[in-house]
Amino acid sequence: MTIASNTSSGASASVNLSSIVATAEQLIDGWELVVGLEVHVELATKTKLFSASANRFGDEPNTHIDPVTLGLPGALPVLNRHAVELAMRLGLALNCRVQPCTFHRKNYFYPDLPKAYQISQYDQPLNIDGWLMLPGDVRIGVERAHLEEDTGKSTHAGGAEGRIQGSDYSLIDFNRAGVPLVEIVSRPDIRTSDQAKQYVSELRGILLAVGASDAKMEEGSMRCDVNVSVHKPGTPFGTRCEIKNVNSIRSVGRAIDYEARRQIDLINGGGVVKQQTLHWDDSAGRTNVLRTKEDADDYRYFLEPDLVPLAPDAAWIERVRAALPPLPAARRAVLATLTGAGKESEAVAVVVERGQDEYISAVAKVGGDAARALIYVQQAFAEEPATPRVPAGDIAALSLMEKNAKLTSTQAKTLLAELVANGGGDVLAMAKAKGFEAMATEALESIVDQAIAADPQAWAKYKAGEQKAIGALVGAVMKLSAGKADGKAVTALLQAKASS
Amino acid sequence: MSPTQGTGRVDRAHSAGRTVVDIAAAVANGSLSAVAVLEENLAAIAARESEVHAFNLVTSDRARERATQIDADVQAGKKVGRLAGVTIALKDNMCTRGVETTCSSKILAGWKPPYDATVVRRLADEGAVFVGKTNLDEFAMGSSTENSAFGPTRNPLDTSRVPGGSSGGSAAAVAAGFATASLGSDTGGSIRQPAALCGLVGVKPTYGMVSRQGLVAFGSSLDQIGPFTTTVADAALMMEVIAGHDPLDSTSLPQPAPALLPVLSQGVKGMRIGRITDMPEGSSPDVLAQLEAAFDALRAAGATVVDVQMPSMSYGLTAYYLVAPAEASSNLARFDGVRYGLRVDAKDLNSMYGATRAAGFGDEVKRRIMLGTYALSAGYYDAYYGKALKVRRLIADDFAKAYTKCDVILTPTSPTVAFKFGDKTSNPLAMYLCDVFTIPTNLAGHAAMSVPFGTGEAGLPVGVQILAPALGEAPMFRVAAELERAQ
Incomplete structure (x- = not known):
């Protein structure tokens, strides 16, 4: 939503100088990119924002409808308390202030907008003035996160490009009409396309963590509009363009990169960026003009007379705040400390995103090796739910056997795959059945000696400092031990022999 | 047809002078049959409806079924409701499940709601029998019922005159004995003014006291x-x-x-009745004379009359004609030909919208949609809609001040008695002035009612309006009952 004189992102106002400045390596040919995001998310409520129809995706069209959804004459909206609570939860997770708020009507004609107005929030939104922290402690301001209702879904048949102009007919599914949305409007604090992707990804993590939305971009329950402008550092912001239909995190990056380049080339070629709404064509990898500012709609916002102001009391707000679960950033920090991995570790990020961090804590609690568990979970649990089927004790046992050199890493990997396939198992028995017992040190030493004797040239090279030569020796040991030797132990033994 | 001469008295012959209270009691105790009550109304309709045109639809079959059921329930000793057998007409902007609801507009002709308005359900739960859906100014926009797409309603007291509006059909239906009572909707006076012009009691409750669910919206606030x-x-x-x-x-x-009901016998002794000293001018002498008589009657019954000021009252009309059309422009946008009602096919979407709305709406509705759209438009909002909201606040403040000095305020309901057809149709502003006394109540969200009090020009009834603060229904009804006793 764009509000009259209070444009949120990449503003065109001439005095808009930001204190957030891109680093030299973030500049594009000397131009600074300024990005703001408007993200719509569907709330995970049972029913719609203003009626009792089910809020469910993917069902038979027009099965979750009622007089309110269809905007039948005389039907009145009744606000869904759970939607308000989820929106508050999200607002508080984004460090917003929850304030007394009102609903407005946004008036425009379109077949999938049954009342010919959308009930939204205008100058008094529910959540304001928050922020979201990106990895690397980059803080992105959140201007507002307000409640509104979704429209129906149009499908235009025949004619050009699936648009209503020139189509033979249009089909409308009103199942989505009236589904509760929160629109999260960032400040224009984003300076690179990577930051924009991180913002969306982090926001998604927060949405999932607080249970506000299933945040599935591919199903449209999370949708991004991207505002892009470019300017020279230290000068006022450039004219922004808003890109719609950006339906994946990858597309967010691509659309911004494309649009930044388009604007820079345009200006460099002596052109002027016009304030426009653009449509991202993902397959063509380019933006197309939807409309220019001159033919923008006048939405004639006014206070929705069918609803009363909403003023969550302090007790309610505090109850919601107190019930907030730990958020991804905090959970990453906890997991990084527990496993000894870095805060920016990809394994940590992936595992927290899957919600499997609790599981690793559980493995550690029963005495398992957290660092190894992190790797196991990252590598083998992609298809597992947040609480994997494999008992934490089994993973703990596996991690200890590998740590104590009772298993080689290859053997451990084999057993891990089997644990996942079977939903758990007795690791010791499984290792025995496969004949996986890491070799005792004495047995290993004699095999290492055999390998040295068999390839004196390699041994001489290695002793002379040629590190590469160790490969042939380790390989020989593995062969002689039929794979039961632990590669690390073999390397350590060879190193010890060479330096003695 | 030859116009009936005004008698100043509501013709109750067809309902045998029966009241809601009488019928409900008699039907419940088995001394009167609901079917008999209904048949009296249907006979009156058969005799005069073609002349009066109170209804868009008479639902006689459904009504007979319903009345028969109520009589059977009474016979079987089942508990019946507080309105058992009471015949009621509904303004045709209230949704009735499976029964056409048109708002007297071509754009909704044929539309059958899949649900009942809350008021309809509540009346039905108490045993009411619905006679039909009554005519109105299209979407309740008007003060004479001349703006109906299906032709005007005539005042049963003098058929050369209007019944008032916009709930003219509901007023005429009761005045002609077609129903014992009816429901109307009041956005700026649409119950009180026709009640005054037809010699009836008409109530505009405090905003929020009666559910709007199922009422097709005009000005929602x-x-x-x-x-x-x-x-x-x-x-x-x-x-x-x-x-x-x-x-x-x-x-x-x-x-x-x-x-x-319990307050009606309490009298007005000790009550303070407000008289507005700076009342908008333009009321006819016959109306003002009856207002004075009403003050006298209340004084005689032990009330005191106190002077109050309402300096913002005359701005009410202007504010109203921005707020109501603004809301209407949004409320009526849903009539777009896409989902229900009229659709005029055209070459593309925008042409379909235009053609449908051009054919479906009458002139007055179009006028108000344009007014309201303009008042809300970027660049004009502050000067028009925004300012109207401030006037609304001023009016509420003036009322609040006045009600520190008095319990209720008396004014004329309408500046004149029922006027002749066509008198004001060519001049929208003259028509809008009909509502100068009724509009401020709606802007403030307060309660008000009109009670018949004597007659004026041509022996036609005069209505006196009782204004009360929000939730002031009890003192308002005490005064109304006193004025009725003084008749």
Whole structure:
């Protein structure tokens, strides 16, 4: 939503100088990119924002409808308390202030907008003035996160490009009409396309963590509009363009990169960026003009007379705040400390995103090796739910056997795959059945000696400092031990022999 | 047809002078049959409806079925409701399940709602029998019922005159004995003014007291449903049934329905009756004479009359004609030919919208949609809609000040008695002035009612309006009952 004189992102106002400045390596040919995001998310409520129809995706069209959804004459909206609570939860997770708020009507004609107005929030939104922290402690301001209702879904048949102009007919599914949305409007604090992707990804993590939305971009329950402008550092912001239909995190990056380049080339070629709404064509990898500012709609916002102001009391707000679960950033920090991995570790990020961090804590609690568990979970649990089927004790046992050199890493990997396939198992028995017992040190030493004797040239090279030569020796040991030797132990033994 | 000469008296012959209270009691105790009551009304309709045109639809079959059922319930000793066998007409902007609801507009012709308005359900639950859907100014926009797409309603007291509007059909239906009572909706006077012009009691409840769920919206922040009856007690009983919190209307007040029947006998001794010293001018002398007589009657009954000021009252009209059309422009945008009602096919979407709305709406509706759209437009909002909201606040402040000095305020309901057809149709502003005394109540969200009090020009009834603060229904009904006794 764009509000009259209070444009949120990449503003065109001439005095808009930001204190957030891109680093030299973030500049594009000397131009600074300024990005703001408007993200719509569907709330995970049972029913719609203003009626009792089910809020469910993917069902038979027009099965979750009622007089309110269809905007039948005389039907009145009744606000869904759970939607308000989820929106508050999200607002508080984004460090917003929850304030007394009102609903407005946004008036425009379109077949999938049954009342010919959308009930939204205008100058008094529910959540304001928050922020979201990106990895690397980059803080992105959140201007507002307000409640509104979704429209129906149009499908235009025949004619050009699936648009209503020139189509033979249009089909409308009103199942989505009236589904509760929160629109999260960032400040224009984003300076690179990577930051924009991180913002969306982090926001998604927060949405999932607080249970506000299933945040599935591919199903449209999370949708991004991207505002892009470019300017020279230290000068006022450039004219922004808003890109719609950006339906994946990858597309967010691509659309911004494309649009930044388009604007820079345009200006460099002596052109002027016009304030426009653009449509991202993902397959063509380019933006197309939807409309220019001159033919923008006048939405004639006014206070929705069918609803009363909403003023969550302090007790309610505090109850919601107190019930907030730990958020991804905090959970990453906890997991990084527990496993000894870095805060920016990809394994940590992936595992927290899957919600499997609790599981690793559980493995550690029963005495398992957290660092190894992190790797196991990252590598083998992609298809597992947040609480994997494999008992934490089994993973703990596996991690200890590998740590104590009772298993080689290859053997451990084999057993891990089997644990996942079977939903758990007795690791010791499984290792025995496969004949996986890491070799005792004495047995290993004699095999290492055999390998040295068999390839004196390699041994001489290695002793002379040629590190590469160790490969042939380790390989020989593995062969002689039929794979039961632990590669690390073999390397350590060879190193010890060479330096003695 | 030859116009009936005004008699100043509501013709109750067809309903045998029966009231809501009488019928409900008699039907419940088995001394009167609901079918007999209904047949009297249907006979009156057969005799005069072609002349009066109170209805868009008479639902005689459904009504007969319903009345028969009620009689059977009484015979079987089942408990029947507080309105058992009471025949009621509904303004055709209230949704009735499976029964055409048109708002007297071509754009909704043929539309059958899949649900009942809350008021309809509440009346039905108490045993009411619905006679039909009554004519109105299209979408309740007007003060004479001349703006109906289906032709005007005539005042049964003098068929050369209008019944008032916009709830003219509901007023005429009761005045002609077609129904014992009816419901109207009041956005700027649409119950009170026709009640005055047809010699009836008409109530505009406090905003939020009666659910709007199922009322096709005109000006959502102003609309209220209320009853037309021949007596104050009937209005009190109707209010007790239809009022009270409704979870389906977010603007519904939390209070249960007020007990109004018990206050009717309390008299007005010690009450303070406000007389506005700076009242807008333009009322005819016959109307002002009756207002004075009403003050005298209340004084004689032990009330005191106190002077109050309402300096913002004359701005009410201007503010109203920005707020109501602004809301209407948005409320009526849904009539777009896509999902229900009229559709005029055209070459593309925008042409279909245009053709449908051009053919479906009448002139007055179009005028108000344009006014309202303009008032809300970027660059004009502050000067028009924004300013109107400030005037609204001023009016509420003036009322608040006045009510520190008095319990209720008396004014004329309408500046004149019922006027002739065509008198004001060529001049919208003259028509809008009909509502100068009624509009401020809607802007403030307060309660008001009109009670017949004497006659004026041509022997036609005069209505006196009782204004009361929000939730002031009880003192308002005490005064109404006193004025009725003084007749």
